[in-house]
Amino acid sequence: MAGVVNISWSQEVGPQVAYPRPFSRPPAMGKDYDTWQDAKGPDIGEARPDIGRLPSRVDNSDRPEFPPIYKQKGGACGQFASVASIFTYEMNVLNGTKADSDATRFPADFSWNMINESKNQGSEAYHGWEVAKQHGIPTVKSFGYVHGEKIGKWPNGYAIWREAMEYRVAGYRYTPAVTADQVHEARGWLFDRNQPEPGKKTAGGLLALDGRMGSLKQVTRTIPEGQYLAGEELWVRWGPDGFGHGITCVGYDDQVGFDVNGDGIITNDRDANGDGQVTLADWERGAYIVVNSWGEKWSKDGKIYLLYSAMVDPTWERGNYLGRAEVCRAIPRATLKLTLSCENRAALRVSIGVSTDPNATKPQYEIEPQVLNGWPLFGKKRSVGEVPLAGPDDPTPLEMGVDLTPLWEKLGADAQKATRLMVRFHGTDALKSPAQLHACALRRYDASGRFLHETPFPKQQGTFAETPLLIDLTIPEGG
Numbered sequence: 001m002a003g004v005v006n007i008s009w010s011q012e013v014g015p016q017v018a019y020p021r022p023f024s025r026p027p028a029m030g031k032d033y034d035t036w037q038d039a040k041g042p043d044i045g046e047a048r049p050d051i052g053r054l055p056s057r058v059d060n061s062d063r064p065e066f067p068p069i070y071k072q073k074g075g076a077c078g079q080f081a082s083v084a085s086i087f088t089y090e091m092n093v094l095n096g097t098k099a100d101s102d103a104t105r106f107p108a109d110f111s112w113n114m115i116n117e118s119k120n121q122g123s124e125a126y127h128g129w130e131v132a133k134q135h136g137i138p139t140v141k142s143f144g145y146v147h148g149e150k151i152g153k154w155p156n157g158y159a160i161w162r163e164a165m166e167y168r169v170a171g172y173r174y175t176p177a178v179t180a181d182q183v184h185e186a187r188g189w190l191f192d193r194n195q196p197e198p199g200k201k202t203a204g205g206l207l208a209l210d211g212r213m214g215s216l217k218q219v220t221r222t223i224p225e226g227q228y229l230a231g232e233e234l235w236v237r238w239g240p241d242g243f244g245h246g247i248t249c250v251g252y253d254d255q256v257g258f259d260v261n262g263d264g265i266i267t268n269d270r271d272a273n274g275d276g277q278v279t280l281a282d283w284e285r286g287a288y289i290v291v292n293s294w295g296e297k298w299s300k301d302g303k304i305y306l307l308y309s310a311m312v313d314p315t316w317e318r319g320n321y322l323g324r325a326e327v328c329r330a331i332p333r334a335t336l337k338l339t340l341s342c343e344n345r346a347a348l349r350v351s352i353g354v355s356t357d358p359n360a361t362k363p364q365y366e367i368e369p370q371v372l373n374g375w376p377l378f379g380k381k382r383s384v385g386e387v388p389l390a391g392p393d394d395p396t397p398l399e400m401g402v403d404l405t406p407l408w409e410k411l412g413a414d415a416q417k418a419t420r421l422m423v424r425f426h427g428t429d430a431l432k433s434p435a436q437l438h439a440c441a442l443r444r445y446d447a448s449g450r451f452l453h454e455t456p457f458p459k460q461q462g463t464f465a466e467t468p469l470l471i472d473l474t475i476p477e478g479g
């Protein structure tokens with residue numbers, strides 16, 4: 001089995017970042033948006049550690065940080081891969097915990113219901129990672145479930161929204177995996193994140209895949225008797241047709257293979273596809289290990305092998321790329337706790353500002369939280385849905401929270417001065433009946449996240465539509 005994969009970096013196109021449209025980052029952020037800018041880990045291609053260190057097999061789904069293999073309904077696959085699986089795993093690795101209870105697992109539906117227009121439709125991995133960057137993700141314990149309640153439902157209760165703010169994504173990356181060097185980089189990420197430390201065992205990372213699932217029978221093979229991993233199933237390429245599907249790459253196996261071209265031997269050094277050159281596309285040995293959110297009984301154990309070469313598919317561009325995320329913890333220092341009812345949450349517009357001038361009519365600094373502005377980040381097609389704030393057919397006032405820490409960071413040293421906090425609520429012309437603010441308060445936390453105090457706004461009730469509702473709160477010096 002020696003020489004199964006090349007064991008040195010070659011001169012071909014190596015590890016690189018890529019932003020193929022439209023599935024790898026929000027267009028609203030512009031072409032200069034670096035999705036990794038707030039991450040701490042080395043960027044793709046910065047390090048090229050010795051490939052010889054890589055074992056022939058890694059399966060991170062065996063690790064205690066990996067959650068159960070889920071069974072999705074409907075179009076939530078993108079969030080099962082990016083949040084319920086990858087975010088959960090990464091957060092447990094970061095925290096040194098196990099994904100063995102609802103307190104250490106994260107749901108598919110919190111992020112899904114931020115961006116699915118309250119419809120049963122698919123989503124991208126980056127949607128979930130951006131929700132985690134912008135707001136955060138609550139645990140299953142506080143959210144209440146992984147998946148499956150009413151589509152478009154938002155959680156009611158400040159504590160859920162507040163908890164979410166602690167669990168964030170720092171950055172995410174998409175990379176192609178269509179050359180041997182790119183496969184090596186991906187293997188390194190799966191093994192030790194390409195950050196080997198002498199004498200230390202670093203947990204590997206996971207990768208998001210976007211497969212095509214039509215006519216799967218045509219591309220699924222069972223490894224014959226007498227061969228390595230006989231009886232296991234393997235995809236030799238993406239489905240020739242059909243829809244995209246978010247799945248999770250949990251590891252790799254360099255030994256597993258299949259005689260794709262039927263010449264009687266399994267090779268990586270012959271022109272197996274007959275295009276006149278030997279490239280990654282010809283490899284018949286070496287595969288990713290993929291977890292599919294179609295239940296733990298699908299393909300025997302919920303997992304399948306995917307040949308490295310399967311991802312070199314000019315007919316399915318999405319299938320050429322791998323996504324990864326770096327997670328982080330955050331301690332909110334200031335939040336807005338509010339209870340609102342609104343018949344069309346897509347029409348809601350809320351801006352929150354601060355000024356150290358007690359007589360100011362305009363804020364010095366202002367934020368417009370995505371969640372209270374219809375998630376403009378994702379554009380019109382990826383909205384929160386033209387439904388009541390709490391969810392479809394649910395006019396109940398929703399108690400929620402938004403993180404004001406970015407505002408306090410903008411104030412910097414001025415945060416110790418007396419400050420006016422100004423909130424402006426209004427609706428676009430799509431709001432057909434006035435929305436109502438029922439309660440609004442500022443909550444403060446110390447640097448360790450301990451709750452300090454809650455200060456209600458003097459005026460915390462009112463209605464608004466196209467005519468805005470303005471409320472403000474004076475925070476005394478040192479407050």
Ligand SMILES: [Ca+2]
Pocket residue numbers: 258259260261262263264265266267272284
């Ligand atoms: Ca062959």
Ligand SMILES: [Ca+2]
Pocket residue numbers: 270271272273274275276277278279281282
């Ligand atoms: Ca070839």
